[in-house]
Amino acid sequence: MAARYFFRRALGAIFVLWLAATLAFVALKLTPGDPAQALLAASGATPAEIAERRAHLGLDDPLLLQYGRYLAELVRLDLGESWLHGRPVGRMIVEQLPSTLALALAATAVAVLLGLLLGLPAALRRGTWLDTLATSCAVIGLSTPTYWSGLLAILVFSLYLRWFPSAGQGSPAHLVLPAAVLGFAMSGAIARVVRAQVAEVLSANYVIAAHAKGLTPRRVLFVHILRNAMGPALAVTALQFGFMLSGAVVTESVFARRGLGKLVVQAIIWRDLPVVRGVMLVAAIAFVLTSLVSDLARGWLDPRLREEQQ
């Protein structure tokens, strides 16, 4: 049974991957601008030399042929060489991945913590000032762009208080501000889901029954309420985590961190198709994996879902 489940998931994953690859290709082809010209125009290359480079990159071939070649390389997991950097794309991604992974993990930890801290009290004390306060915090988190909150954090914690470095990476201290800023931005969505779910579960019969049985409020909260309410929150978290793995470009820029986000934005600007494809592949794999893990975890948390998975 489990084998069939995984087969179905794998099939879905391949479809997602193909769709993402195709969308990236089409989007890059639709944006105006010629990579060969962008690379060489300022260097004094003659139009003939630029045309030569264009042919060399295969950009003169019919679109379908280019698309076919693009997919064929993807199937072989041959990420090719960056047109801009002249280096293997695989290696470039491997260089940037640890930094992105560290930020994504740290920010997710912050987001889950904050999401619970804001969402739980709001749900348990609905309609009180605590609810209003927590919900407002969540909305601020959701709607504050990270380039703004990032600069504000640098201003306060780096320039004024001098607690944390404003830029770069290397020590855990470097991770604090970017993770906090990104985590805060993510926590809004999590807090809202937690609040909604917990509020719903609170009025469920089994919770009333649990209370009636005389269980301690703490036991009711952790075993009966949270376990049942966590599923959707987990799904939201996984989605955001996957999103961050493809690069939190704004946060990376503001805090001068390296990472996949900066790599892919630069590649898009220069129409560097191999790099865009490579990062997209990583992002798609990350999404597929995190959603698989989160589904399995939800199944473990909630036996009702386990039935569906089989």
Added chain:
Amino acid sequence: MAIRVRCVAVLPGLWHNSLWARGQLACAQKGGTSTKPMCAKSHNRFLVCLVLVAALLATLLAGCASRPTGQLRYGLTLAPSGIDPHVNASSELGIPLTSVYDTLIYLDPETGEFVPGLAERWEISGDGLAYTFYLKEGVKFHDGTAFDAEAVRFNLDRITSEALASQKARFMLGPYDRTEVVDDGTVRILLKQPYAPLMDSLSQVYLGMASPAAVQKWGADYQLHQVGTGPFVMAEYLPGDHLLLRPNPDYDWGPSVYRQRRARLAEIEFRFFTDAATRSPALESGEADVMGEIPPQDARRLESSTDLKVQVVPIPGVSLMFFLNMTRPPLDDLRVRQALLYGTDRKAIISTVFQDLSPLAYGPLAANTLGYDPAVQGYYPYDPEKAADLLAEAGWADSDGDGTLDKGGQRLVLDAVLMGWGSMPEASQLMASQWQALGVQVESRVVSYSEALQIAGEGMYHLIPFNLSGSDPDILRKFFHSTASFNWSRTNDAEMDGWLDEASRLTDRAQRVTLYGRVQHRVMEQALILPIRDYVNLNGVSSRVQDLRYDGQGWFPWLIDVGLAPAGK
């Protein structure tokens, strides 16, 4: 050598003693009665120790005065798009790598002359086709291999090979043919046609000499492990994160443009700050000692700080200017183009947008570029009345009273294509508001560089601003030759093509300067461009940084000379 050995011997001793002294201090502070006798007894020892430490410190300072000390943290502004100077085109890559590589010759920015680098002298054949370089002896790459004529040939072969797909260096060689090794110490570069900018090209890091052994060893990953002959060794590079330089202990073949024979700094760390808004905070919080491309508004603020200064470095090349598309009505009328120039208060743009930190541009070349003709300063002073007259003369009038001029039912609306960097949108906005008073409307769109190139190629615009740096006036050929890739004025002037072609072939500097003078006057007479400002790089620099100077390109620091005063003054 002797000095260094002594320093190493002294250091462990000092370390040991200072630890010990710290222990005694702790003892003295505790001061409990039971430990008193012991502390008193050790008090003498503590004093002796203190004297010893002082003595050692004095020796150390005296002996190590010439030893590289201090770590400089240098902020780069773009995550460079690949940093192999033979392959990539970013000007940022030269900031660290100018100190990793040596070039055959150097441009002395004070005299404008080329001075010996890895080549101690050179000859140019009468027909301008053969450049013979006589190389310095005893030069070694950081990996210990010798630099010789064969290495020069290897480098030029590498740059021009199709497999490398060079984005810049290849094209700096112009009509390059091949390189001949005459003997170990003599190398000859042969051209298919005379090409005057070659010397300027050879003085730039893009044609720096890399170790053939290292290039072959690392292959596709060479750019992470670059090896040159320069005053600094590339010790570590993690793309997008940091790059470390450490002094090359063997370096003693520096060019005369360097003031120091050896590096003064023990280490230089480069980090990348892509977001303009984060640059000055990093300086102010002390996370960077030098940071380039500070936005003008921030530069004014930094200037008021006691710990920081702003070093304004003029960049030679083509000034920031709006190209006026002379093939698209109404800009096909010379009077309309001239009216736009007379009608622009460029001084206001310089003070508002560029905080008076950039020089006003009068012509296509920045004032510190070879061949700049100061006579262009006479063209098109701000004169809105003259502008209005010229427009009226060209038949434009506000017949329907809507505030915008019209002619034959056509309103005077210009389409401006802007790229988002270099304060182009801000400058354009102010210019448009000045033109509004003349009855000229501007509709602008901000696009990416690749998109701008495409729009420019199709000719569907009235105005595009651009600037490009370069120390040789041949840069004009990229913009005003009828076949040039940046011929964004869309000029087609056979006479000007002839001047530009001829000047690119002449090796006589005076003759070249005359021809470029003619080009500058023609460009301004024809009002092909609206010049705004000469580019400057605003470097925010900690006041601890000493002797930071830049090369003839204006971008690349001569890091060998740079020192760092101890923290806390």
